[in-house]
Amino acid sequence: xAADELLATEAVTRGRPLVRFYGxxxxxxxxxxFQRLADARAAPGVGGLALVxxxxxxxxxxHGSDLxxxxxxxxxxxxxxxxxxxxxxxxxxxxxxxxxxGIPAAQHPGRESAAAxxxxxxxxxxxxxxxxxxxxxxxxxxxxxxxxxxxRLRGAVLQHxxxxxxSPGPGLAAHHAGLDxxxxxxxxxxxxxxxxxWLRRGAGARPRPSDSGRALFSKPAATAWPPPPHGSxxxxxxxxxxxxxxxxxxxxxxxx
Numbered sequence: 518x519a520a521d522e523l524l525a526t527e528a529v530t531r532g533r534p535l536v537r538f539y540g541x542x543x544x545x546x547x548x549x550x551f552q553r554l555a556d557a558r559a560a561p562g563v564g565g566l567a568l569v570x571x572x573x574x575x576x577x578x579x580h581g582s583d584l585x586x587x588x589x590x591x592x593x594x595x596x597x598x599x600x601x602x603x604x605x606x607x608x609x610x611x612x613x614x615x616x617x618x619g620i621p622a623a624q625h626p627g628r629e630s631a632a633a634x635x636x637x638x639x640x641x642x643x644x645x646x647x648x649x650x651x652x653x654x655x656x657x658x659x660x661x662x663x664x665x666x667x668x669r670l671r672g673a674v675l676q677h678x679x680x681x682x683x684s685p686g687p688g689l690a691a692h693h694a695g696l697d698x699x700x701x702x703x704x705x706x707x708x709x710x711x712x713x714x715w716l717r718r719g720a721g722a723r724p725r726p727s728d729s730g731r732a733l734f735s736k737p738a739a740t741a742w743p744p745p746p747h748g749s750x751x752x753x754x755x756x757x758x759x760x761x762x763x764x765x766x767x768x769x770x771x772x773x
Contacts, residue, residue, distance in 0.1 A: 521587035528589035529672040544581035575666025576640035582683040610718035618703040621652040641693040
């Protein structure tokens with residue numbers, strides 16, 4: 518994840534947002550910047566897993582069955598003006614993509630017991646304001662499929678996120694449902710195609726205040742805010758050349 522910190526430096530140099538998607542060569546637990554290593558070591562199902570620490574905050578994520586992204590935005594860019602604006606821009610773009618495939622995705626309003634939620638080790642056990650969830654009768658809070666966390670650096674904002682493509686294997690720390698179980702009929706979920714569609718919708722987004730705190734689950738047809746028109750890329754930010762050059766990255770660094 519050191520490459521993501523370099524991404525932030527490059528975003529400042531170029532004066533525009535930059536994004537990177539990648540996967541993992543082995544199951545790996547990434548800890549938020551403020552989580553204790555001892556807590557992770559003591560958690561069931563973590564023993565023997567490779568561990569990394571993200572520069573961003575948030576809860577721990579079990580990688581290996583997800584699509585991981587990092588987006589770096591200069592502090593002077595409109596998306597860097599507030600933490601929630603960048604969350605909502607990226608998360609609402611995914612909601613738009615999923616809803617086009619008939620998936621009842623929405624941004625979660627956040628739990629009232631936010632402080633207690635922070636005690637949970639795993640990101641996907643938490644529900645933060647703006648998390649992307651899929652509504653289901655079996656989960657009152659919805660199934661969380663995308664969570665993100667930030668770090669506000671001197672010249673840039675760095676945001677990490679994890680989209681659950683597949684459910685983790687048995688015996689691991691996490692047991693959350695991925696798109697393979699929640700929306701199998703809408704697949705296949707190939708990372709290059711998914712990333713390209715996601716970026717196209719993010720490119721058309723306009724910075725605006727969030728209304729993801731509304732009661733989304735009572736109205737499954739609602740979205741957190743109106744998505745951009747299909748195929749719109751009028752907002753400068755993600756360069757077309759960057760999209761053409763997209764290649765999925767794989768790898769993981771470890772700490773022992």
